[in-house]
Every structure is written in C-alpha cells, then in structure tokens.
Amino acid sequence: MIPIALQVLINLFIGFLWMFLQDDWSALSFLSGYLVGLVVLFVMRKFFSSQYYLFTVQAVINLFLLFIYQLFASSIVVIQRIIKPKLDIKPGIVAFETDLERDIEVTLLAALITLTPGSVVVEISPDNKVLYIHAMDIPELSDGVFLSKLKFEEAIRKVTGS
Amino acid sequence: MSGSNLIELISALIILTGTIFSFLSSIGYIRLPDIYNRAHALAKSSTLGVLFVLLGTFLFFLFAEGYFSIKLFLGIFFVFLTSPVSTHVICRSAYHSGVEMAEGSVQDELKQFIKG
Numbered sequence: 646m647i648p649i650a651l652q653v654l655i656n657l658f659i660g661f662l663w664m665f666l667q668d669d670w671s672a673l674s675f676l677s678g679y680l681v682g683l684v685v686l687f688v689m690r691k692f693f694s695s696q697y698y699l700f701t702v703q704a705v706i707n708l709f710l711l712f713i714y715q716l717f718a719s720s721i722v723v724i725q726r727i728i729k730p731k732l733d734i735k736p737g738i739v740a741f742e743t744d745l746e747r748d749i750e751v752t753l754l755a756a757l758i759t760l761t762p763g764s765v766v767v768e769i770s771p772d773n774k775v776l777y778i779h780a781m782d783i784p785e786l787s788d789g790v791f792l793s794k795l796k797f798e799e800a801i802r803k804v805t806g807s
Numbered sequence: 808m809s810g811s812n813l814i815e816l817i818s819a820l821i822i823l824t825g826t827i828f829s830f831l832s833s834i835g836y837i838r839l840p841d842i843y844n845r846a847h848a849l850a851k852s853s854t855l856g857v858l859f860v861l862l863g864t865f866l867f868f869l870f871a872e873g874y875f876s877i878k879l880f881l882g883i884f885f886v887f888l889t890s891p892v893s894t895h896v897i898c899r900s901a902y903h904s905g906v907e908m909a910e911g912s913v914q915d916e917l918k919q920f921i922k923g
Contacts (some may be wrong), residue, residue: 716854716855717855720828720851720855723835723847723848723851724831724851727831727832727834727835727838727839727848728831728834732838732839732840734839734844735912736841736843736844736908736909736912737908737912737914737915738908738914738915738916738917738918739914739916740916740917740920755891755895756891756892757891759850759890759891759894759895760850760854760887760890760891762847762848762850762851762854762855763847764847765843765846765847765850765894765895765898766895766898767843767895767898767899767902767917768899768902768917768920770920775920777916777917777920779843779846779898781844781847783914
C-alpha cells in the first residue's frame with residue numbers, strides 16, 4: 646500500500662507546483678494542476694512498483710458496488726426466512742478455504758462476509774487459510790455464500806493489486 | 808405543490824424503508840432460536856436499517872435545508888466498520904464458551920477443528 650500513497654503524494658506535489666507556477670492561489674488552479682499530475686503519473690505508470698492509483702480507486706468502487714448488491718440480495722433471502730409463518734431454517738457452520746494471504750485481505754473478506762446478512766464468520770484458523778462461516782440456511786445459502794466469497798476474493802485481489 | 812414537498816416525500820419513504828428493515832430484524836430477533844441466528848437478524852438491522860435512515864436524513868437536509876452533512880456519512884461509515892467486528896467477536900466468544908447451536912442445525916465443521 647505504501648507505493649500507492651507515494652503516487653498520491655507526488656500527484657499532490659504536482660498540483661501545488663502548478664498552483665505556485667501560475668502564481669494563483671485558488672482551488673481551481675490547484676485542481677487543474679492535479680489533473681495535469683494525473684496525466685503525468687499515467688504516462689509514468691511503468692516506473693512505479695505498484696499499479697496506477699486510479700485503477701485502485703476504480704477497483705475500490707467496484708468492490709463497494711458488489712458489496713451493496715450482495716447486501717440487498719441476501720437481505721431479501723433472510724427476510725423471506727424470518728416472515729415465513731413456519732420457521733424452517735437449517736443453520737450450521739461450514740468451512741471455506743480462502744486463497745488470500747495477507748492479513749489486510751483476510752480481514753476485509755471476513756468483514757464483508759459478516760456484513761452481508763445470512764452469514765457470520767465465527768472463527769478463522771490461525772494460518773489464515775480457513776474461514777468458519779455460520780450460515781442461516783445451509784442447503785440454499787451455502788452455495789450463495791460460496792459464490793459471493795469468490796466474487797469478493799477477486800475484487801479484493803484487484804484492490805490490493807496482488 | 809413544489810419541489811420541497813417531493814423531497815420530503817422521498818426522504819420520508821427512505822426513512823420508512825429503514826424502519827421497516829429494523830422492525831423485521833427485531834421480529835427475527837424474537838423468532839430465531841439461538842444466538843448465532845439472532846446475530847444474522849441483528850447484523851441486518853444495523854447495516855440496512857441504519858443505512859436507509861441516515862441516507863433519508865442526509866437527503867432531507869441536503870435538499871430542504873441546503874446543508875451538506877458529512878457527519879451522517881461518517882455515521883454510516885463507522886457503523887459499517889464496527890458492526891462486523893462486534894458480531895464476529897460475540898459469535899466467536901459464544902462458541903468458545905460452549906453455547907449450543909439450536910436444534911435442527913445440520914452441520915458443524917468447526918467442532919472437528921477445535922477438538923482435533
């Protein structure tokens with residue numbers, strides 16, 4: 646994550662430099678300098694060890710949209726279960742393996758899975774390999790949880806660039 | 808009839824949606840059998856319910872009063888940040904202190920991991 650912060654810092658520096666060269670202390674000239682900086686960084690993107698930071702911003706937005714979609718889809722399933730006159734749920738704990746390795750990635754995945762209704766991460770194995778997820782209705786939801794886990798993993802990988 | 812009436816209507820509808828979600832999740836809290844299932848219902852109230860109520864309030868202040876309240880967005884952000892952590896910790900400590908899962912639970916793969 647450090648190289649991405651470095652790119653943003655360079656971009657801010659170019660923005661301020663542009664503003665001082667214009668001799669015009671206004672937000673507008675700073676913004677135009679920032680845009681010039683974006684172009685400069687895009688041209689020089691091969692020289693940085695990390696990906697161009699606007700791609701990371703785009704990946705974060707994609708992850709957010711995916712999360713909102715999953716939030717609504719699984720909420721509807723859970724609400725249907727709750728308001729059924731006869732409660733027929735088959736809860737249980739399933740183990741899912743994950744390919745993500747770094748701490749921040751596993752933390753993000755566990756937080757997103759817990760935020761979507763119908764699945765709560767109960768335990769993570771000490772080597773960060775296996776997530777134990779409590780799902781509300783195993784036969785129907787476990788496939789859904791598995792699919793959403795795959796999508797989340799892919800989106801998280803794009804954000805962290807690994 | 809003017810634009811501000813329409814805005815009031817829309818934000819009232821959004822806030823109403825949020826309260827309906829909170830209401831459904833409290834029904835779930837009463838009906839569901841054990842702590843793990845209740846955590847599902849409560850996680851929904853604190854994500855979708857709070858999201859809609861704060862979003863409706865935000866829209867109302869933005870269009871009716873012309874006031875861009877970043878505080879409400881910070882509220883949404885911090886609820887989304889803290890709610891999964893507390894849900895996870897409650898479920899984990901419940902499992903480790905031996906709270907039984909409800910009757911009709913179909914599988915428990917964590918048991919083998921802890922015992923084995």
